[in-house]
Amino acid sequence: MDELNFKITIVGLVGFSVLTLLIIFFIITVLRNQKLKVNLERDQTLKDIQLLENERARIAADLHDDLGSLISAIKLNLECLNTINHPENDVIIEKTALYIDSTMQKIRDISNDLMPKILEQNGLIPAVTDFMNMLDAKSKAKIKLTNEISDEGSISKEVKTHIFRIVQELLNNAVKHANASEINLHISLKNKTIKIKVNDNGVGFDEHSDISKMQSNGLRNILRRAQLMDGKVFLDTAIKKGTNFNIEIPLKNELYS
Secondary structure (H helix, E strand, O other): OHHHHHHHHHHHHHHHHHHHHHHHHHHHHHHHHHHHHHHHHHHHHHHHHHHHHHHHHHHHHHHHHHHHHHHHHHHHHHHHOOOOOOOOOHHHHHHHHHHHHHHHHHHHHHHHHOHHHHHHHHOHHHHHHHHHHHHHHHHHHHHHEEEOOOOOOOOOHHHHHHHHHHHHHHHHHHHHHOOOEEEEEEEEEEEEEEEEEEEEOOOOOOOOOOHHHOOHHHHHHHHHHHOOOOOOOEEEEEOOOOOEEEEEOOOOOOOOO
């Protein structure tokens, strides 16, 4: 009887061990598949964003080079018109020239917004400063920048682009949607981590109930770019209390080589 109980116990233990191993194998397989899925989604997102940036660059070049040259030629031809016999046309030509100048400036602004050359030529902080100046000229908001990045050499081109787009989105949102009159932007690089802080005195919103704003394209783009860099996004806002964004991005340049 004792021998029978012993055999039953042994069989039970073996069965339990096999079942445990199967469960562990199943869990590991699920985790591996989940990780593979996340990596595939990450790779696809990286490709999508790179395609988007390439398309931005192409459109910006077309606007600046082709359309800009064409409009410049139109203005040149306009200035060559002979108005001696028709002095009343001087006013029309003058106004038209002003419209052309305004159109040229808008083309430059759109081209710069799509792909700022200063980002590639001078770096992240000069590009951010240039964008801030452009917003200052177009709005009544006062934007203050505190920069604690002394050397951008450790930041890859791709990461600079992601960070610039995030800052661009945050400032645009504060000016256009939050109706902020004061915006503070703080960018720092310490312990191989880039920190971006943006706070404004705008209208704010209820982050727990205002689903439309939480799921807006702008916020989704910020989250997507931050996640690609293994970054973290912290949001603190309330109605009529302004909005505070804190973003932390670890520098892992090997991921963007």
